[in-house]
Amino acid sequence: MPNEPTLGGLLRSQGVSRRAFLKFCSTTASLMALPAGIAPAMAEALSSARRPSVIWLSFQECTGCTEALTRSSAPSIESLMFNFISLDYHHTLQAASGDAAEHAREQAQHDNAGKYLVLVDGSIPLDEHCSTVAGISNLAMLKEACAHAAAVINIGTCSAYGGIPMAKPNPTRAVAVGDIIKDKPIVNVPGCPPMPLAITGVIAQYLTLGRLPELDHLGRPVAFFGENIHDRCYRRPFYDRGEFAETFDDEGARKGWCLYKLGCKAPIAYNACAHIKWNNGVSFPIQSGHGCIGCSEPRFWDMGGIYDSVAKGNFGDGAKLGAAAMAGAAVGAGAAVLARRKKTRVAEEMHGSE
Amino acid sequence: MSLLEFARGPAIHAALIIMAAGIALRLIGVLVLTRGADLSRPRDAFGNFKGYRTVFSRAWPSGEFTTTTRYQTVVAYLFHIATLLVVLGIVPHIEFITSLTGLSWPALPNFLGVALGTLALASLLALIGRRLAKPAVYNSTLGDYVTWVIVALPLLTGLMAFAHVGPRYETMLALHILSSALLFAYMPFSKLMHAFWFIFSRAQSGLAYAHKGVRI
Ligand code: SF4
Ligand code: SF4
Numbered sequence: 001m002p003n004e005p006t007l008g009g010l011l012r013s014q015g016v017s018r019r020a021f022l023k024f025c026s027t028t029a030s031l032m033a034l035p036a037g038i039a040p041a042m043a044e045a046l047s048s049a050r051r052p053s054v055i056w057l058s059f060q061e062c063t064g065c066t067e068a069l070t071r072s073s074a075p076s077i078e079s080l081m082f083n084f085i086s087l088d089y090h091h092t093l094q095a096a097s098g099d100a101a102e103h104a105r106e107q108a109q110h111d112n113a114g115k116y117l118v119l120v121d122g123s124i125p126l127d128e129h130c131s132t133v134a135g136i137s138n139l140a141m142l143k144e145a146c147a148h149a150a151a152v153i154n155i156g157t158c159s160a161y162g163g164i165p166m167a168k169p170n171p172t173r174a175v176a177v178g179d180i181i182k183d184k185p186i187v188n189v190p191g192c193p194p195m196p197l198a199i200t201g202v203i204a205q206y207l208t209l210g211r212l213p214e215l216d217h218l219g220r221p222v223a224f225f226g227e228n229i230h231d232r233c234y235r236r237p238f239y240d241r242g243e244f245a246e247t248f249d250d251e252g253a254r255k256g257w258c259l260y261k262l263g264c265k266a267p268i269a270y271n272a273c274a275h276i277k278w279n280n281g282v283s284f285p286i287q288s289g290h291g292c293i294g295c296s297e298p299r300f301w302d303m304g305g306i307y308d309s310v311a312k313g314n315f316g317d318g319a320k321l322g323a324a325a326m327a328g329a330a331v332g333a334g335a336a337v338l339a340r341r342k343k344t345r346v347a348e349e350m351h352g353s354e
Numbered sequence: 355m356s357l358l359e360f361a362r363g364p365a366i367h368a369a370l371i372i373m374a375a376g377i378a379l380r381l382i383g384v385l386v387l388t389r390g391a392d393l394s395r396p397r398d399a400f401g402n403f404k405g406y407r408t409v410f411s412r413a414w415p416s417g418e419f420t421t422t423t424r425y426q427t428v429v430a431y432l433f434h435i436a437t438l439l440v441v442l443g444i445v446p447h448i449e450f451i452t453s454l455t456g457l458s459w460p461a462l463p464n465f466l467g468v469a470l471g472t473l474a475l476a477s478l479l480a481l482i483g484r485r486l487a488k489p490a491v492y493n494s495t496l497g498d499y500v501t502w503v504i505v506a507l508p509l510l511t512g513l514m515a516f517a518h519v520g521p522r523y524e525t526m527l528a529l530h531i532l533s534s535a536l537l538f539a540y541m542p543f544s545k546l547m548h549a550f551w552f553i554f555s556r557a558q559s560g561l562a563y564a565h566k567g568v569r570i
Contacts, residue, residue, distance in 0.1 A: 228523065242445060242464040261449065268358065268524040299359065310527065311446030312453040314359070315367035321374045321454070328375030332383030339387060 007207075008047025021047065028201045031276070032213055032223040045208040052207060053108050053116035055145050056090040056155075059138040060131050060165040060174055061122030065156035066090075068193035069200075102134050105145070113148040117206070120152060120159040124180060125172035142180060151185040151212055152177060155199055157295060160188035160219070167301035178219065187212050188219040192295035195272055198224040218298065220270070229266035229292055232274035235259065253289060263307035264291030271296040358524045361531035369535035370454075376542025381550060397567030408560025408570060409553055429480045436474035437509070440467060444516065464516070471513040478506055497545060504540050507533035 011021055025046065026039035034042075058066075089105040096104055108116060120142065128137035136144075146152055154160040154177050165174035178186050189198050202221055205213050213221040230236065238244070238258040245252035245259055258264070266274075269292050273284040286292055291307075294300040304314040355363075398404060415423045441447055442459075444467035452458040462470075482502050485492045492498070511533050515526035541547065563570045 230523070231518075240464055242461060242467075244445065261445065268527070298356070303359065304362070308453065309446070309449045311449040312362075313366050313370075313450060314362040315364070318370075318454045320367070321370050324371040324375040325378040328378030329382045331375075332379035332381065333386055335379075335383045336386030 006047060007049050007051075011047070018043075025204075028197070028204050031197070031272070032201055032205050032221070034205070034209075042204070042208045046204060049207045053112040054089075054119055055105055055108055055116055055149075056119045056121070057138075057141060057145055058090070058133075059120065059122030059124050059142070059159070060172065061156065061158050062164075063121075065121040065158075065191075065193040069196045098134065102136075109145060109148055115150050116148075117203075118145050118149040118152045118184075119155050120177050121155045123158040123162045123165040123174035123176060125165070125174050127173050130172035139180065142177065146181045146184055149184055151187065151206070152181055153199075153202060154178070154186065154188045154190070154219075156194050157190040157192045157298075157300070160190040161298035163192065164301055166299070185212055186219055187215065187221060190218075190220060190225075190296040190298075191271060192293075192300075194296070195224065195276060195278070197276055198272060216270070220296070224272045224276075225270045225296060227270065227272065227275070229269050229271055229274045229286070230264075233258075233266060233286055234274070235286060248289065256289075259286060259289075259291040261309055262291050263293075263305065263309055265294030265297075265300070265303065265310060266292035267310055269294035269297055269300075356524070356528075358528040358531075361528040361535070365535045366531055366538075369538040373538040373541055376539075377547075377550070380542050380547060385554070392562075392565050394565070396565045398564050401564035401567075402561065404570070405561030405564040406557055408564075409556045411570070412556045412560075425484060426481075429477045429484075433474055433477035433481060436470045436477065440470045440474060440509075440512075443467065443470070446516070468513065468517050471509060471516065475506070475509045475513060478502070478509065482506075501540075501544055501546060504533075504537050504544075505546070508537050 008021075022039060022043050025043040026036075029039045029042055030036065089101065089108060094101055094104070122131075122138075124138045124142055125131050126139065128139050131138045133141060157163040158165060158174075159177045162170075162174050162176045162179075165172055166176070178188070187202055189202060191198070198221065201224060202213055205211070213223055216222050216225055218225075230239070233239075235256060235258045238256070239260055243252065243255075243257045244261045245257045246261060247253065248262065260267070264286065266286065273292070274286070277284045277287070293306050294303065297303075302314075304312060308314075396402075415427055439462065442451075443462040444464070445461045448458055448461050485494055485498070485502075508530060511526060511530035514520040515523060515530045520526055537546075541549075560570060
């Protein structure tokens with residue numbers, strides 16, 4: 001179809017200069033650890049890329065992941081690219097609704113069988129009645145949509161690892177996409193929300209090179225999730241010196257000291273926040289004075305309080321310890337009393353047999 | 355459940371429960387067994403005072419043994435002091451203790467934590483070196499070696515986690531918490547109970563000897 005828009009055409013029509021686009025490509029290429037010289041070729045391939053068929057499924061989610069991509073104040077290349085690819089089916093963004101929307105999805109699945117991408121945000125409840133779209137349960141829709149997909153990209157922690165719907169006590173018996181779909185390549189782009197550049201980076205690589213990025217043991221692209229935030233944190237010298245903010249408004253907090261004691265989970269969190277940053281590179285949570293909550297890690301909601309430091313145990317209070325000490329003391333006293341009695345008895349017996 | 359979640363959750367919780375119950379059981383179980391008072395007339399009017407003094411005076415070997423025990427005494431002191439300071443002095447440990455008890459105190463700077471941890475580990479190595487070199491002096495049992503390993507592991511893993519070397523931090527932290535959990539659970543049922551017994555055993559022998567007028 002010669003009239004089908006290309007990404008280059010779309011970007012030009014939105015006033016994105018070639019220079020800005022090349023910059024995006026070289027940033028993406030270097031982030032994805034692709035060879036430096038690939039940026040122009042990538043720009044070429046991307047700008048003439050045809051709109052790939054993407055089916056975006058939203059299950060138990062809060063739309064924050066979509067917002068993260070689309071709500072940047074000046075439309076970024078990330079969000080434009082997202083608009084470019086996501087037109088086939090997206091509950092939140094598509095104009096169609098009801099039957100028409102579901103038909104669009106079925107049509108896309110049919111026309112592009114084996115080639116389309118499925119993007120998922122939100123977790124899937126095993127109690128199927130808990131979340132349905134057009135009368136179809138999330139579980140059924142996921143299975144159907146993935147049956148002929150080329151690959152699945154999980155956008156956000158909920159689809160990647162279950163996220164907040166799966167947090168204890170998990171009332172809907174929510175699971176991650178990977179718990180259900182076993183026979184398709186899956187890329188997890190976790191985060192609550194995930195970094196927009198990480199989402200588009202994965203898609204850009206897929207569009208230009210035709211392959212998915214290298215993943216870590218949690219299924220995340222190494223390029224974005226390979227680095228520990230604490231290792232990249234500009235407050236690290238304060239951590240190393242042992243200078244910690246004790247509250248959010250004490251002198252240490254004003255001086256920008258380390259937030260470890262205020263619950264910063266970055267030492268166990270892997271994400272690109274500290275170097276790519278948010279809002280077009282303006283800042284990231286730690287820079288604004290709040291510890292990392294480790295949102296790119298599985299089950300981060302259940303890892304103890306957001307303001308409890310990593311060093312603390314995660315087992316409620318110490319009540320059982322006190323009870324255990326009392327029980328131990330009782331058993332100890334009992335054993336000692338028995339031993340004494342036995343001693344007396346033995347002594348008496350020896351006495352009596354004399 | 356990841357290794358770290360297991361370590362920070364059920365593992366350390368169970369270990370602390372075993373430790374609390376175990377220490378109470380052993381302390382009460384033994385202390386209730388104390389003998390009755392010695393009814394004979396004490397040979398020394400200050401016997402009781404001198405007896406209790408032993409708790410402190412035995413903290414250093416008497417003059418006759420200074421040379422032969424110097425290595426052991428000095429290195430063991432280094433080990434105990436460094437370990438105690440690390441256990442009570444660095445931020446993550448204080449955070450942990452605060453979460454259980456509500457108590458908190460100022461922490462040591464991190465570089466001192468690393469230095470003390472290294473010192474503790476080095477002295478522990480020096481002690482096992484001598485134990486291995488002089489079997490006749492120490493007359494070791496299997497328990498001695500097992501205890502050494504169980505004490506050395508939290509030190510080693512803790513130092514690596516704290517200094518951010520080796521595997522990823524969450525792995526090191528999990529290993530550190532797991533090895534500490536092992537230490538906690540093992541402690542009441544091993545020679546590590548000397549952390550409590552030393553007071554009672556010194557006082558007991560001090561009192562017994564003082565009562566009989568033995569100069570100690
Ligand atoms: S603020 Fe967080 S990430 Fe930064 S040094 Fe402190 S603990 Fe590490
Ligand atoms: S700093 Fe931590 S909690 Fe915040 S967005 Fe990044 S990974 Fe998530």
